[in-house]
Amino acid sequence: MLKIDSSRLLGDLRTLRSFGATGPGVVRLSLSPVDMEARRWLVERMTDAGLDASIDGVGTVLGRSRNAGPALLIGSHTDTQPTGGWLDGALGVIYGIEIARAFAECDETKHFALDVASWIDEEGTFAGFLGSRSFVANAGDASVDASIRTARSREGVLLADALKSAGLADVPRVRIDASRHKAYLEPHIEQGGRLEARGKSLGVVTTIVGIRELTLRFTGQRNHAGTTPMSIRRDAGAGLVAFIARMNDAFGQLADADTVWTVGRIELDPGSFSVVPGRAEMSLQFRDASAARLDAMERALAALIDDFNARDGVCVEIASSEPPEQPVVMDAALQAHLANAAEALAPGQWERMPSGASHDAQVIAHRVPASMLFVPSIGGVSHDFIEDTAEAHIVLGCEVAARAAADMLRAMHA
Amino acid sequence: MLKIDSSRLLGDLRTLRSFGATGPGVVRLSLSPVDMEARRWLVERMTDAGLDASIDGVGTVLGRSRNAGPALLIGSHTDTQPTGGWLDGALGVIYGIEIARAFAECDETKHFALDVASWIDEEGTFAGFLGSRSFVANAGDASVDASIRTARSREGVLLADALKSAGLADVPRVRIDASRHKAYLEPHIEQGGRLEARGKSLGVVTTIVGIRELTLRFTGQRNHAGTTPMSIRRDAGAGLVAFIARMNDAFGQLADADTVWTVGRIELDPGSFSVVPGRAEMSLQFRDASAARLDAMERALAALIDDFNARDGVCVEIASSEPPEQPVVMDAALQAHLANAAEALAPGQWERMPSGASHDAQVIAHRVPASMLFVPSIGGVSHDFIEDTAEAHIVLGCEVAARAAADMLRAMHA
Numbered sequence A, B: 001m002l003k004i005d006s007s008r009l010l011g012d013l014r015t016l017r018s019f020g021a022t023g024p025g026v027v028r029l030s031l032s033p034v035d036m037e038a039r040r041w042l043v044e045r046m047t048d049a050g051l052d053a054s055i056d057g058v059g060t061v062l063g064r065s066r067n068a069g070p071a072l073l074i075g076s077h078t079d080t081q082p083t084g085g086w087l088d089g090a091l092g093v094i095y096g097i098e099i100a101r102a103f104a105e106c107d108e109t110k111h112f113a114l115d116v117a118s119w120i121d122e123e124g125t126f127a128g129f130l131g132s133r134s135f136v137a138n139a140g141d142a143s144v145d146a147s148i149r150t151a152r153s154r155e156g157v158l159l160a161d162a163l164k165s166a167g168l169a170d171v172p173r174v175r176i177d178a179s180r181h182k183a184y185l186e187p188h189i190e191q192g193g194r195l196e197a198r199g200k201s202l203g204v205v206t207t208i209v210g211i212r213e214l215t216l217r218f219t220g221q222r223n224h225a226g227t228t229p230m231s232i233r234r235d236a237g238a239g240l241v242a243f244i245a246r247m248n249d250a251f252g253q254l255a256d257a258d259t260v261w262t263v264g265r266i267e268l269d270p271g272s273f274s275v276v277p278g279r280a281e282m283s284l285q286f287r288d289a290s291a292a293r294l295d296a297m298e299r300a301l302a303a304l305i306d307d308f309n310a311r312d313g314v315c316v317e318i319a320s321s322e323p324p325e326q327p328v329v330m331d332a333a334l335q336a337h338l339a340n341a342a343e344a345l346a347p348g349q350w351e352r353m354p355s356g357a358s359h360d361a362q363v364i365a366h367r368v369p370a371s372m373l374f375v376p377s378i379g380g381v382s383h384d385f386i387e388d389t390a391e392a393h394i395v396l397g398c399e400v401a402a403r404a405a406a407d408m409l410r411a412m413h414a
Helices: A006-018 A033-048 A090-104 A130-136 A143-150 A159-165 A236-254 A291-311 A332-345 A360-364 A391-413 B006-018 B033-048 B090-104 B130-136 B143-150 B159-165 B236-254 B291-311 B332-345 B360-364 B391-413
Strands: A051-055 A061-065 A071-077 A113-119 A181-189 A202-208 A210-219 A260-262 A266-269 A279-288 A315-321 A350-355 A370-375 B052-055 B061-064 B071-077 B113-119 B181-189 B202-208 B210-219 B260-262 B266-269 B279-288 B315-321 B350-355 B370-375
Touching (some): A006 A033, A006 A090, A006 A391, A033 A061, A033 A090, A061 A090, A071 A360, A071 A391, A090 A113, A090 A391, A113 A130, A130 A143, A130 A360, A143 A159, A181 A391, A202 A391, A210 A236, A210 A291, A236 A266, A236 A279, A236 A315, A236 B236, A291 A315, A332 A370, A350 A370, A360 A370, A370 A391, B006 B090, B006 B391, B033 B052, B033 B061, B033 B113, B061 B090, B071 B090, B071 B360, B071 B391, B090 B181, B090 B391, B113 B130, B113 B391, B130 B143, B130 B360, B202 B332, B202 B360, B202 B391, B210 B291, B236 B279, B236 B291, B236 B315, B279 B291, B332 B350, B332 B370, B350 B370, B370 B391
Parallel strands (some): A071 A113, A202 A350, B071 B113, B071 B181, B181 B370, B202 B350
Antiparallel strands (some): A051 A061, A061 A113, A202 A370, A260 A279, A266 A279, B061 B113, B202 B370, B210 B279, B260 B279
16 A cells, blocks of 8 residues: 655655755755755665665756666756745655655555656756756757856856866766656646635646746837926836736737736836936736747737837837747646546545746656646745645645556556 | 127137036036036126126025116026036026126116026035025025035035035025015026927926925735736736826826826836736826816825725835925016017017926025026937027027016016
8 A cells, every 4th residue: 555654754854944944944056065965865865765866967866766667757856046945846856755665665566666856956046957957958969068167156156166066077967768767747836826726735737838038128218207298208118008008908818817927027217206217128928838829929919019119109129038938738648647646635626727837847848758746835925935835735745646656657567 | 779799698608518518518516616616707707797796605606786776686507417418507697697798788777786696506416406595595494504514415425514615614695685686587498398399489487387206105915927827916016007007097187288297217026027026116206387286186196096905906005205396486577578578579489388397496486576488408308418409599588588687677666
């Protein structure tokens, strides 16, 4: 009988929390001394769980089952944001270790190959998703080597130097074993308030949403705020505000309940009481599970820009944009295993949902069928010291993940 | 025959421009060495014009006619903004000197008492309107003394120390002579684009507008921009944008063609692509010639705030506000003299208009009937190195001011 030991699970989560503990939160930036300490502790816990574990050349901890494949890989990350919570990433890694232990203790599952990973630098202290990118990189792909040579932290530390300081300069990087790794499961906290708002305990992720990110710049005419009548103003800030209203209408027409768009930053120039702004900038990010909808929103934005420039005294242009992140669909069969396990252990308490946040799973999914399971975040809060999840949800999530993992491996052997 | 010497007028303006010249602009901050040099030059030019001139204990230059009163006082300021233009203030002071010379050269006007002033620190390097405030201060009013003791420049220099460095520490302050000073005229550049837009050459100022200035703070809930559905967001930035739209509607209902309102600064917190803003702030300034309309706008704003807080997940409050500046009406009889002179010398090329900017005239008006005459600003630009006015407009403005000044003095003697 496959059984999670909830006190062992919670104990390991609490021990991991102690590395970098800061009040209720955790500061454990990738490759920092305390992060490396935590990684050495993870190697110990994985070894105790019967895995062959080590830290690779970028800092990823991989614990390999001694059983022959096909293998399920369970992973997430244990590095944190500058003001991180205790569960973001950590949850999925400790779930993997606990499930490996539970598998070993159960006759029916003890021959299954379950590998566990803590990918380095999901949070991008140096280069986001470094560990998962390195793991799935094809032979000819030099992008990870380029990151290692050129990426720097916000404080200006070169990734290559950080790896040297961590003692990893000459350590080989682990790569995917395509003949072995047949499925990936990343359990994670939701980091949003949707499950809580809907009174659910579990989320089976359908898609990791795609992201578009750009900066819009508005150009008008800087003027004296007292002597310039409204009728002859070309107020870049007022233009920006009017543009947002039109954009909200246009995006609202295209959106479904999960589509999100965010203006996170606005700046008016020169930014004083008595001057009509001559320039204004805003950041715009929109996310959706559908590539087609993202494209439609992009087209709507382009049409709005054209229309705005044809009509108004203020001009708008896209000042810069990030490369698009496309939506990544989770594997349907793996989703079904998660859904079955959730329904068995928590009937009616789960739902399918997109992931609005980015995860290592979207990188791994390029080479391995991938899946994600969410547990609720209290108050929807994450990337904050007060991030938390109810203990009952932490335990339930691990039980569902373990049951689904066994089903996934059974299906691989079928 | 009263006659302006246009080359003498323009010559003096150009000489004054040379004190602090910076490219096409002027940097002549109150009480700086170059400002004091310019003041000593002004004393010379006033003396040459037959006036008894000196620099007073705050830096104001006053040139007193030797003729008995009643007197007309013509004044403005010769200090500049940190990036000032050559005509802002300087125009009115040199007009005064040229008109004093023209009066002396004309049998009909040579017995009129015309005093000329360059008020210190209109631009507020230390304390805005210091010179005119000091001039009109009542015996019991200690506010100027308080400014001298406590006001500091942006660089932290105490006004008292700057006066000491300028050699003015023990010099008496000139005060209004209520039995002599019966009218005030301040010719000035418009600093806006209204006259130019309407193809006019002169503006007779009806009112110096009142100003309300405040900061609005919006409070919502900071959230992850990917994981927080639109339906449960409390986006402080989106709230701010919605509020501005409602405010534009409400103010638009109350406004006349001269009412202005400006959102010059917007800040979203924390101000990043991926975070739904939890807090947002905006500056708001509105100006109007009617105290009743300013009050109505204030009431409309309060109603909008109440309505917004009753309806939305985001709250708004007035975080801070400046003391209100009330509109100051220009003297009707003096306006009529300016209008008559303008119509005589430039028929159909003038109009009555409010001043959207603040001026020493609004301070002087508390003790002396006051008036202002505007000449157009090219492109409406002021407080900028490229500030300029067509030579023909500079000369016409002085001719109209001289004719009106003579009429004002004639009326005083009638």
